[in-house]
Amino acid sequence: MEIRSPDFAKNSSRALHDAQLQRALGNVKLGFIAKRRKAIDKLPEFERLRDEARAIKEHTLKHLDLYLEAYEKKVLEAGGHVHWAADARDARRIILDICREADAKTVTKGKSMIAEEVALNPHLEQAGIDVVETDLGEYIIQLRNEPPSHIIAPAVHLNKEQVEADFRRCHTGLPDGRDLDEPVQLLGEARAVLRQKYLDADVGITGANFLVAETGSSIIVTNEGNGDLTQILPKVHIVIASLEKITPTLEDASQILRVLARSATGQEFSVYTTLSTGPKRPGDPDGPGDYHVVLLDNGRSAMLGTPFEDMLRCIRCGACMNHCPVYHSVGGHAYGWVYGGPMGAVLTPTLIGIDKAGHLPNASTFCGRCEAVCPMRIPLPKMMRHWREREFERHLTPVVQRAGLGAWAFFARRPRLYHALTSMSAAVLRAMAGRKGRLARLALARGWTRFRDLPAPQGRTFQAQWQSGKRA
Amino acid sequence: MSARDQILHAVRRSLNAHGADSARRKAVAHRLARHPAGTIPERGQVPHRDQVALFRAMAKEVQASVDVVESTDDVPAAIADYLRAQNLPQSLRRGGDERLAALPWDTQKTLEVTTGASAGDDLVALSRAFGGVAETGTLVLLSGPDNPSTLNFLPEVHIVMIEADDIAGDYEAVWNRLREHTKGGVLPRTVNMITGPSRSGDIEQTILLGAHGPKQLHIIVVGTNRPGGKGSRR
Ligand code: SF4
Numbered sequence: 001m002e003i004r005s006p007d008f009a010k011n012s013s014r015a016l017h018d019a020q021l022q023r024a025l026g027n028v029k030l031g032f033i034a035k036r037r038k039a040i041d042k043l044p045e046f047e048r049l050r051d052e053a054r055a056i057k058e059h060t061l062k063h064l065d066l067y068l069e070a071y072e073k074k075v076l077e078a079g080g081h082v083h084w085a086a087d088a089r090d091a092r093r094i095i096l097d098i099c100r101e102a103d104a105k106t107v108t109k110g111k112s113m114i115a116e117e118v119a120l121n122p123h124l125e126q127a128g129i130d131v132v133e134t135d136l137g138e139y140i141i142q143l144r145n146e147p148p149s150h151i152i153a154p155a156v157h158l159n160k161e162q163v164e165a166d167f168r169r170c171h172t173g174l175p176d177g178r179d180l181d182e183p184v185q186l187l188g189e190a191r192a193v194l195r196q197k198y199l200d201a202d203v204g205i206t207g208a209n210f211l212v213a214e215t216g217s218s219i220i221v222t223n224e225g226n227g228d229l230t231q232i233l234p235k236v237h238i239v240i241a242s243l244e245k246i247t248p249t250l251e252d253a254s255q256i257l258r259v260l261a262r263s264a265t266g267q268e269f270s271v272y273t274t275l276s277t278g279p280k281r282p283g284d285p286d287g288p289g290d291y292h293v294v295l296l297d298n299g300r301s302a303m304l305g306t307p308f309e310d311m312l313r314c315i316r317c318g319a320c321m322n323h324c325p326v327y328h329s330v331g332g333h334a335y336g337w338v339y340g341g342p343m344g345a346v347l348t349p350t351l352i353g354i355d356k357a358g359h360l361p362n363a364s365t366f367c368g369r370c371e372a373v374c375p376m377r378i379p380l381p382k383m384m385r386h387w388r389e390r391e392f393e394r395h396l397t398p399v400v401q402r403a404g405l406g407a408w409a410f411f412a413r414r415p416r417l418y419h420a421l422t423s424m425s426a427a428v429l430r431a432m433a434g435r436k437g438r439l440a441r442l443a444l445a446r447g448w449t450r451f452r453d454l455p456a457p458q459g460r461t462f463q464a465q466w467q468s469g470k471r472a
Numbered sequence: 473m474s475a476r477d478q479i480l481h482a483v484r485r486s487l488n489a490h491g492a493d494s495a496r497r498k499a500v501a502h503r504l505a506r507h508p509a510g511t512i513p514e515r516g517q518v519p520h521r522d523q524v525a526l527f528r529a530m531a532k533e534v535q536a537s538v539d540v541v542e543s544t545d546d547v548p549a550a551i552a553d554y555l556r557a558q559n560l561p562q563s564l565r566r567g568g569d570e571r572l573a574a575l576p577w578d579t580q581k582t583l584e585v586t587t588g589a590s591a592g593d594d595l596v597a598l599s600r601a602f603g604g605v606a607e608t609g610t611l612v613l614l615s616g617p618d619n620p621s622t623l624n625f626l627p628e629v630h631i632v633m634i635e636a637d638d639i640a641g642d643y644e645a646v647w648n649r650l651r652e653h654t655k656g657g658v659l660p661r662t663v664n665m666i667t668g669p670s671r672s673g674d675i676e677q678t679i680l681l682g683a684h685g686p687k688q689l690h691i692i693v694v695g696t697n698r699p700g701g702k703g704s705r706r
Contacts, residue, residue, distance in 0.1 A: 137674035225685025283617035304486035
């Protein structure tokens with residue numbers, strides 16, 4: 001997809017002026033935070049599981065070459081194929097070749113951030129293949145020709161009236177006067193339209209949450225069941241996944257699964273967790289006849305052994321963005337590429353280059369909430385600082401940032417964003433901290449004390465005083 | 473060099489490692505062979521009878537409905553009753569699974585039962601679960617010649633029979649049974665872990681049931697009180 005990350009500032013200010021978007025973003029703050037809290041409170045072992053999950057991924061990354069080999073062997077044993085793609089272009093070529101081989105006219109897709117990363121859809125479409133996204137959120141944004149704005153809730157930036165308008169525009173042939181006021185009616189219509197697509201598809205493409213070395217299985221986690229219909233109905237199933245999705249054993253995957261859904265949607269477990277191993281077996285009445293895995297590097301191997309290695313533990317749960325005051329204010333599209341929020345601010349510069357994504361690591365108040373909620377204990381603020389230091393070394397930043405003002409300068413020169421952030425984050429933190437309000441003070445203080453010898457705290461104090469003076 | 477070798481080489485270079493390094497190889501082989509379990513939540517580590525009760529409670533929490541019958545002989549009648557109560561036609565599709573085939577279907581004269589995979593026009597399907605996980609009310613279903621996975625997703629109503637004996641406290645216990653079942657060989661093509669009926673929150677974060685998969689999940693637990701069961705992991 002088109003990279004719009006260099007315009008982060010412009011994108012942000014547009015987002016802040018977009019009333020529809022601001023209304024939709026309210027759902028992020030309302031829903032995700034409370035649901036996650038509730039799920040975690042019900043599981044006393046949650047913090048220990050986070051430690052286990054981190055340790056599993058650390059171990060795996062240290063032995064990644066060997067686990068990749070073990071995984072490949074098991075996929076082959078099960079009758080599947082493994083393709084290695086060094087970059088996005090390789091991945092696109094490999095997948096198009098498989099589709100051509102299968103004489104594919106229609107391809108259904110389960111939600112895959114990696115497919116977004118390699119810009120798969122336009123490539124297949126240019127080759128004359130009809131590509132249909134089947135995750136409801138992905139389907140909606142495909143109709144709108146928009147990128148996802150959230151890694152687990154791609155259409156979170158939209159309100160139901162917008163979805164209704166899109167369905168009326170695209171689902172021609174249905175009665176004009178039909179009632180689509182309620183979300184349940186919209187869902188029913190999408191279900192009916194997509195049902196036929198599943199049955200028509202020649203190839204189904206899914207991502208993977210895990211690739212299990214022990215068994216050669218790919219695991220997907222969904223709530224809708226779209227990923228399953230995408231892979232069991234067509235004659236070919238293609239899995240596209242990046243290298244770091246490797247997990248040693250079923251037990252290891254289970255440890256991480258226990259923190260994934262709780263961190264993502266606040267569910268104890270997602271509705272469908274599906275292990276797929278090879279193609280269908282002799283005698284199986286359904287399932288794909290061919291099973292392909294495309295293993296994508298695209299910069300991962302270069303992240304190993306660097307300060308950004310920690311980012312390879314990411315399981316794409318979305319908790320960091322759900323708790324990020326910057327994301328709450330500007331949404332995912334402002335980040336200008338595939339990944340938004342704190343994880344995007346770290347990952348995007350590694351994948352598309354700091355020259356294009358240099359603003360993103362500044363998009364942080366350093367409140368520390370992303371790290372506090374990340375199930376894999378990824379030190380996101382620290383890595384954002386790493387990027388800023390590198391940016392400094394490369395002299396890519398404007399003078400004011402090189403002087404060390406960094407994030408503060410970025411926000412201070414954008415009063416509306418600055419304002420939105422300070423007031424909103426305080427409100428959210430108050431909600432999180434409950435009646436005592438302790439967390440709110442602590443978290444903000446942590447962010448700002450990093451700049452205590454800089455003008456930032458003064459600026460804020462002045463602003464706060466001015467505000468309270470005005471109210472008094 | 474092939475893309476494969478290039479990528480593996482790049483990984484090794486970044487890790488400052490060699491593929492032939494025997495200590496690293498040993499660590500990997502060891503983990504794959506031993507598959508250590510890690511932290512298992514206490515909530516499922518209870519006597520089997522309580523695991524079954526927990527399974528039922530957790531499944532209901534995620535909007536599945538749960539029925540309990542004494543023996544497999546009672547299953548056809550329980551299904552007919554359920555369909556009547558839901559105002560559904562007395563008709564279902566099931567796989568050829570031997571335990572489902574052995575049910576006394578002739579006791580329900582009005583119930584029309586067909587077998588095989590679904591092509592998308594069945595309203596109600598019946599499957600048998602290989603296992604259940606009390607921890608989260610999760611069913612585990614295996615694909616195979618007599619267990620089509622299309623039945624788990626295409627029909628609007630999915631009925632699943634599970635024997636109480638097959639309910640365990642945690643996922644790990646089911647993985648161990650699965651390893652026994654496959655005798656260490658290749659897993660079935662599809663292992664479906666199912667926790668409640670299909671849903672989506674993609675429109676304004678409002679959770680709605682019946683996104684692409686079944687709108688209703690009805691679980692029939694057979695027998696409740698067997699001591700021991702296969703449910704103990706340790
Ligand atoms: S960085 Fe952490 S919180 Fe953010 S998506 Fe990745 S795993 Fe989840």
